[in-house]
Amino acid sequence: MTGPDPRHVQRADVLIGDQLAAHLSRVDNxxxxxxxxxxxxxxxxxxxxxxxxxxxxxxxxxxxxxPYFAGLLPEGRRLTALRTAVKTSADDELSLLLAVxxxxxxxxxxVPSGMRPAAPxxxxxxxxxxxxxxxxxxxxxxxxxxxxxxxxxxxVSARTIAVPVxxxxxxxxxxxxxxxxxxxxxxxxxxxxxxxxxxxxxxxANATRLVDAHGRSGLLVERFDRRGSTRLxxxxxxxxxxxxxxxxxxxxxxxxxxxxxxxxxxPVLALRSIAFQLAMAWLTGNGDLHAKNVSVLHDGRGxxxxxxxxxxxxxxxxxxxxxxxxxxxxxxxSRRRFLAFTDAVGLPRPAADTVADEALQLTEDAxxxxxxxxxxxxxxxxxxxxxxxxxxxxxx
Numbered sequence: 001m002t003g004p005d006p007r008h009v010q011r012a013d014v015l016i017g018d019q020l021a022a023h024l025s026r027v028d029n030x031x032x033x034x035x036x037x038x039x040x041x042x043x044x045x046x047x048x049x050x051x052x053x054x055x056x057x058x059x060x061x062x063x064x065x066x067p068y069f070a071g072l073l074p075e076g077r078r079l080t081a082l083r084t085a086v087k088t089s090a091d092d093e094l095s096l097l098l099a100v101x102x103x104x105x106x107x108x109x110x111v112p113s114g115m116r117p118a119a120p121x122x123x124x125x126x127x128x129x130x131x132x133x134x135x136x137x138x139x140x141x142x143x144x145x146x147x148x149x150x151x152x153x154x155x156v157s158a159r160t161i162a163v164p165v166x167x168x169x170x171x172x173x174x175x176x177x178x179x180x181x182x183x184x185x186x187x188x189x190x191x192x193x194x195x196x197x198x199x200x201x202x203x204x205a206n207a208t209r210l211v212d213a214h215g216r217s218g219l220l221v222e223r224f225d226r227r228g229s230t231r232l233x234x235x236x237x238x239x240x241x242x243x244x245x246x247x248x249x250x251x252x253x254x255x256x257x258x259x260x261x262x263x264x265x266x267p268v269l270a271l272r273s274i275a276f277q278l279a280m281a282w283l284t285g286n287g288d289l290h291a292k293n294v295s296v297l298h299d300g301r302g303x304x305x306x307x308x309x310x311x312x313x314x315x316x317x318x319x320x321x322x323x324x325x326x327x328x329x330x331x332x333x334s335r336r337r338f339l340a341f342t343d344a345v346g347l348p349r350p351a352a353d354t355v356a357d358e359a360l361q362l363t364e365d366a367x368x369x370x371x372x373x374x375x376x377x378x379x380x381x382x383x384x385x386x387x388x389x390x391x392x393x394x395x396x
Contacts, residue, residue, distance in 0.1 A: 004112050006098035007088055011113040014047055017231065018117075021047055024065060024094060024110065031065050033058040033261050049235060050242040050265055062311065063091040066245075070105040070204040071239040071292070073097060077161055105225050106234035107298075126165045126174055126220065132212040134176050136390055138163060140331045164223075174210075175219040181317050183374035186210060187218040188312035190373035192364055195280050195311065200358055201274050204309040224297065224307045233298035234306060235263075238291040248291040253278060253324045256294055256387065257345040265302035271347040272355060273305035278341070279359035282333045284366050285387055287316030313370055315387050316380035334394040360395050363388070 014022040014033075021044060023037045034057040035047075046052050048068035058066055073096055074082060088095045100115040101110030109117045126132065138161065162175045177184040189209050196204045204223040225234040238248045240259040257274040264270035274294065281289040288310065295306040314320070322330040326341050335356055342352035367388045371381045 001167070003115060006086055006095040006112075007092065007245065009095070009098055009112045012098055012101070012110050013113050013115070015109045015111070016045060016047060016107055016233075019044065019072065022051075023113065024069070024097075026094065027059075029061060029063075031060050031063070033066055033069075042266055045233075049240055063089075063093055065093045065097055067244050068235070068239045069093070069110065069240050070106070070244050071236060072101065072110070073104070073245070074100065075292070078163065080332045091148055107225075107231040108233075124174070126167045126210065126218075132210065133214065134174075134216050134218055135214075138176065165218060171223040173219065173221045173223065176216065184312055184378065185217045186373040187316070188219055188310075190370045191227065191284050191286065191311045191313060191366075194284065194362055194369060195308065196220060198362060200272065200275065200276060200355070202273050202305075204311075205307045205309040215248075221309065224309075233303075235296055235303075236292045237294040240296070241291065245292060245293065249323055249367055251291050251324060252328075253289075253312065253322075253326045254345055256291055256324065260294060260296055260305065261345070263296055263303045265304060268347065268351065270296075270305050270369075271342070271345055272351050273308075274345075275338075275342050275347055275352060275355045276359060277308055278326065278333075279338060279355055280363065281311070282338075283359055283363040283388065283391055284311070284370070285313040285320060285384060285391075286311055287294075287314040287319040287321050288312075288323050293323075313366075313384065316370075316374070316376055316384050320387055332394075333391075335396075356395065363392070 010026050012024040013020055014024060019039070020036060021039045022033060025032045025034070033051065035053060035055070040053055043053070049067065050068055051058060051216060060066055070093055073093065075081060079096075082096055082099060083090060086095055098112060099109050102393060104110065109116055113322050126161055143233065162173050163177050165172050165174045175185060175188070186209070192207045205224060208220050210218045212218065214350045225232045227250055236250075237256040237259055238245060240263060241251055241255060253274075257271055260274055261267040277289060277294065278390075280286070281367055293310045296303040297306040322333065324330070326333055327337055327344070338356060339349070339352055342355075343349065367385045370376075370384060376384070
């Protein structure tokens with residue numbers, strides 16, 4: 001974090017690529033988003049799907065920024081570390097955004113007015129060799145070593161330790177297992193391997209496992225919103241729905257599916273992707289498929305579902321229920337209820353049946369593959385086998 005103190009910046013520039021599109025300004029006790037006249041005259045792309053081109057400002061109160069921008073902030077432990085670094089409160093979102101906005105996810109940058117995004121500071125470089133030490137990586141990112149962290153049980157995503165890194169010419173996210181969720185890295189990698197074998201051409205994030213000099217494992221997930229130096233527009237379902245990150249568990253799976261389908265070039269393919277993610281989440285025991293774990297990516301021709309990400313089985317950690325309700329319930333997702341969901345959102349029944357069959361086949365030995373990869377203790381292994389076997393009986 002360089003440049004002026006974010007807490008003292010009164011106006012920020014919002015850029016799409018290198019083009020000035022709008023401003024975020026502090027006005028009394030509000031934050032005002034407003035497109036520039038020149039950008040409106042040029043008729044460019046909107047900053048976000050929920051911020052259409054308009055001469056009218058969008059005003060938020062109490063230090064908040066519009067939900068799209070709040071969705072650019074890190075979450076969990078990285079957000080806590082950011083607040084500490086900026087020395088500000090959780091509700092001073094514009095200051096927090098200014099601290100990270102030059103290299104946020106997607107194509108939009110937020111910088112102090114009159115400045116332009118500098119080349120990103122060199123990421124921590126991660127190489128798979130004997131010198132790799134995750135403690136140094138996390139410390140360099142402003143996070144304490146996870147071994148020193150204690151915390152109450154919480155959703156996996158809230159406790160996950162993840163930092164941006166650079167590796168072999170690509171930008172990536174390094175995830176390390178927190179102590180309260182043992183073998184989370186091996187768990188998620190096993191789930192990637194299971195799902196990535198799908199025959200529906202539904203892409204998953206590119207993930208590999210690294211081991212540091214102390215024998216600790218990390219999951220390296222390549223960023224898909226970057227193609228070399230090119231930044232791709234990206235929004236998650238919470239941003240598409242115009243809800244704040246804290247509301248990512250408060251929407252329904254139907255709302256997520258409809259929001260994604262509404263902006264995608266092919267609504268049917270988008271719905272098929274959502275249906276497949278839901279089926280795989282249920283049949284592998286992933287209870288954290290929330291609104292920020294579903295995204296769309298703009299490839300220059302339009303929006304498409306992004307590669308799938310953040311998919312560990314949460315059942316072994318005592319979290320068996322779905323993150324979002326389906327048909328009003330987070331439990332008991334039988335095949336019949338799954339097909340009622342796909343009917344409700346408009347996915348043709350033949351496509352829905354294909355998705356259900358593919359997910360069922362892919363997850364036939366999911367419990368054993370996850371257990372083999374993680375070496376879970378007998379209790380966690382028993383719980384995973386029992387829950388997944390019960391779910392499969394209601395999908396045949």
